[in-house]
Amino acid sequence: xxxxxxxxxxxxxxxxxxxxxxxxxxxxxxxxxxxxxxxxxxxxxxxxxxxxxxxxxxxxxxxxxxxxxxxxxxxxxxxxxxxxxxxxxxxxxxxxxxxxxxxxxxxxxxxxxxxxxxxxxxxxxxxxxxxxxxxxxxxxxxxxxxxxxxxxxxxxxxxxxxxxxx
Numbered sequence: 001x002x003x004x005x006x007x008x009x010x011x012x013x014x015x016x017x018x019x020x021x022x023x024x025x026x027x028x029x030x031x032x033x034x035x036x037x038x039x040x041x042x043x044x045x046x047x048x049x050x051x052x053x054x055x056x057x058x059x060x061x062x063x064x065x066x067x068x069x070x071x072x073x074x075x076x077x078x079x080x081x082x083x084x085x086x087x088x089x090x091x092x093x094x095x096x097x098x099x100x101x102x103x104x105x106x107x108x109x110x111x112x113x114x115x116x117x118x119x120x121x122x123x124x125x126x127x128x129x130x131x132x133x134x135x136x137x138x139x140x141x142x143x144x145x146x147x148x149x150x151x152x153x154x155x156x157x158x159x160x161x162x163x164x165x166x
Contacts (some may be wrong), residue, residue: 003109008150009039010120021116021154025105025160028158032080034118037038041122042148045072049142051135053097054106056094056114063135064116065103066094068127068142081123101132112158122148 014034015021023029039049052065067077070091083093083102096104108114127141 003048005146006042006122007150008120008122008148010036010118010150010152011038012036012118012152012154015154018078018153019020019155021156026105026156030080030107031103031105032107033077034154035077035079036118036120036152037076038120038150039075040070041072044124044147045122047072047123047126048074049078049123049127049138050118051121051138052103053117054114054116055133056108056112057110059157063097064095064105065118066133066135066138068092068094068129068133068138072122074085088106092127092129092131094129094131094135096136100127104114106154108157110158113155114157118152118154120152121148129166 011032025032047049048070049068054062067087070088073165075086081087081103087093093102094100098104104115121142123142123143123145124147129141
């Protein structure tokens, strides 16, 4: 297998790449996971995985969402994926940096906007990891199995007075 990873287009109808994440999808709002859409994966894709994290967090990269085993026919996730539900016919969710299952929206300290990276991976396998796994466990299970990937960046911050700044 080659080391070349095919790019996959990932987008959201809620915000553009590099654009502000609406408050609804943050801890300052309803904390819903945002809707995501993506294009066709490379041949040989057996599942998708998704990781959302904040590389600008004060104590290092903070994980907001971990999802794996999305079926290869899946091309989107809707708004507000529940941590209690299975995801898209067999998908699993892991623990976020808040210690909870499922999505945990942006909640940065007041100051400059943070980047939130929604990273989609096409894998040539499914991942043998139960609900509640961590980002580190997922990345270990994916090692050498990624055949395509895409990144969507959203921005979110809070002003010094604590008010949202999307």
